[in-house]
Amino acid sequence: MPKMRYRMALLFLTFVLMLGSACGNDKKEKAQPTDENATTEDQADPTVSKVSSINIITLQVEFNKALPKEAVELETAKKNFVFDNGLSIVNVPQLKSGSKSTYIVPVTSQQAGTNYNLTYNGKKTVKFQANTTKIPFHLSRQVTADTFELESFRDDGVTDYGYVIEAYRKGRGDLAFELDNENTAKGKSFLIISSLRDREVVITPAGGKPIPAKYVPFTQSTDGLQEPKFRLPEGQVLQSGTSYTVSADWIEMRDDNFVAETVEPLKIISGASVSDTAVNITLFADPKDELFAGRSVKLTSDAGEVMAMYKYQSRKNATGTFELQDGAKLKTGVVYRVEPVGNWATADNVEVTTTPAPKK
Template identity: 50%
Template sequence: MQAEDGRFDPSGSVTHAELVQIVAKALKRDMKSVHYWAEPFFSENDSTTRGEAAFLLDKARQAIPSANAKITNVRALNAITLIVTFDAPLTPENEAFAQAKEDFVFTNGLTLTNMPRLKTGSVATYIVPTSVQQPGTTYTLAYKGKDAGSFAGNADKLDMTEVRQVANDTFELEALKANGVVDYGYVISAYSAGRGENAFILDENNRADGVEYQIISSGQAREVTITPEGGQPITAKYVPFTQSTDGKQEPKFRLPEGQVLKPGVTYTVTSDWAQIANPTFVAKEMDPLHIVKAEAASETSIVVTLAEDPGDELFSGRSVELTDAEGNKRTAAYKYSSRKGAAGVFELAQGSKLTAGATYVVTPVGNWAGESKAELTFAP
């Protein structure tokens, strides 16, 4: 609890806002969800009655995580997303991807592609990403070895508006909330505090403000096909942590290592999980990002600064090489979501450390930053 002037007042009345804060902290649950539960009586400064407290505490009791949670309902929302309701929330250990992959077992080759995510405002309903479902195929789900129900593969593809090139080897698919499509990052409990005004709550029918939304679940392991005019199809893979950044819904996809988009060539992007309204673009010459500075953050990480803010997660999936005066080399990979403006953190490969007093030349691995380079000296 937080107390004014650090003093606890056992005889004072508790406001609705204070009760919501107490419940959220006790449950380790996001404030937006608890506020949603309290909406029938909530007013920022009004005092809480015993009845109101009992109502919210009963809701909170239902939302206590359980290692023995059981599935009560499962349905396919779209070609890559399930909505799964439990009788209690999962524990953090059971939500973790490695454990969830063991717990969620599907028939007919369907697989879990990332961890289940609790919907904001729900007690125990999860957005569950899967590999692409086949229309007309019946899938059975077993959870922790017990039958949890069956569902038919969903043919609904996600509505994406257009494709845009963002680098010489990377492009993005745009989806718009205005078109009734929302990335799951804006409607899950785990992210609600960090998404600010972009975070909101969908009801049990995935509606908000009278609009029913399609949900884009995790992009992990997603692929699309990009075909140059007159050429052979190429498989492009999702770039992690790029699907909803800077308030936009524009997941990035990258060509295989060493391949680039050829200026002047028309490309068409297709997918078995997305319907793209404007799927073609003409590739153009794009200047690579340019490294201007590198600094040691610790013996195992460095901060790389570009000439200008890329305005998105274009660092994602990139690496740099550090070469000392004797020619010894170390590799550091970008730490996802660490970018602040033009600077991003790169972590050295496990077991590798910078040497005190050594000077390193930092260069990009591949052509993502051209021939640019920077120099740093590690002085712990």
């Protein structure tokens, strides 16, 4: 009898252990798919939910979640945003202020009556119809001998994208605001001017041939103004007394004509070294606009000459930073003469003196 009880107890214990093991495995098997599903969702690439063409050069693209940082770099964006019918992205997508996953996407000019397809990151394809609404500008106006600008106003319901995107929100201060998905704010509709990178207009002198003029980077909204600048090809200038007409397939001008005048060049009054690869150039007066953009100076000394180009958006009042090109560096204890490249400015006896090398 004792042996029988011992065997029964042993069998019962074995049964309990086996049952516990089975229950444990079952719990693990049930928990595992949940963890795997969470990981898959976290790692899944963003997908396009909706594409809206809001004007001839601007799309509004809604994703199921925010794009990762690397996806909004220009080269990556060009690979990810693939369109048909000749359309292409021209600059990085920008997250709208107040949105978690809606982006302003600048594109080349859309063609009337065209249906487009967007394939994002080689996956889901979304269709949308062309919108050929042009960007309205009030007038064109000469700025320098080779540069002119187009003017628009927020009061007219036209806003530069810089005021409504998250990336520039802090820098725009009180001028920044939010638009909903219908691009309205406080009951007022707005047309968005997206990035003008690589865009051109045509300027035609009375009785002459059309001249292409390229957009000057980082000038489309500065100092609280919406006045993008366009520059003639190098070496060409606006002829005083000549009437010019501005046109492009993406703009609508209320006043498309201006008469060129003789404009005095900017006046450089001083220069100072910032580092061995950059100098500060100061004008006689604050131009209150990004007139340094695209400009260069030549620094000449007994040791030779180096070129320096304006660092975009570095201007503070009348002073802008110019960076040396092609890996050049300023030599210590040397006096450099400053000379503007081209006729955009004058510099009478302006010098930059670098700090002497420390004594050993």
